[in-house]
Amino acid sequence: GQATTLLFLRKDASPCSATVLIPDADISAELPLNKAILIEIPAMEKGEHGFHCQMQMYKGTLLVE
Numbered sequence: 085g086q087a088t089t090l091l092f093l094r095k096d097a098s099p100c101s102a103t104v105l106i107p108d109a110d111i112s113a114e115l116p117l118n119k120a121i122l123i124e125i126p127a128m129e130k131g132e133h134g135f136h137c138q139m140q141m142y143k144g145t146l147l148v149e
Contacts, residue, residue, distance in 0.1 A: 085127055085128070085129070085130060085148060085149075086127050087124065087125060087126050087127045088124075088125050089122050089123065089124055089125065090122070090123050090125055091120055091121070091122055091123075092104060092113075092115050092120070092121050092123060093118075093119075093120045093121075094115035094116065094117055094118070094119075094121075095117075095118060097117055100137045100138065100139045100141050100142065101115065101137055101142055102114060102115055102117075102137075103115065103137060103138045104123070104135055104136075104137065105135060105136055105137070105138060106123075106125070106133065106134075106135040106146070107134070107135075108128060108133040108134070109125055109126055109128060109133070111123065111125070125146070128146070128148045129148065130148050130149060131147075131148060132145050132146070132147055132148075133145065133146040133148060134146075
């Protein structure tokens with residue numbers, strides 16, 4: 085339930101992997117190839133919150149406790 089920062093490192097040159105979307109936090113961020121980027125995540129409600137690329141081919145889950 086606290087704000088945090090996530091580090092993303094894109095290693096896949098596919099155009100689909102160029103953007104990460106975290107809908108529950110209203111976040112859309114460009115991920116440069118082979119360069120670490122920090123994304124500030126606001127405090128979110130307890131539970132599972134999905135994230136994905138713009139075509140939803142790459143997916144993951146943020147677990148908030």
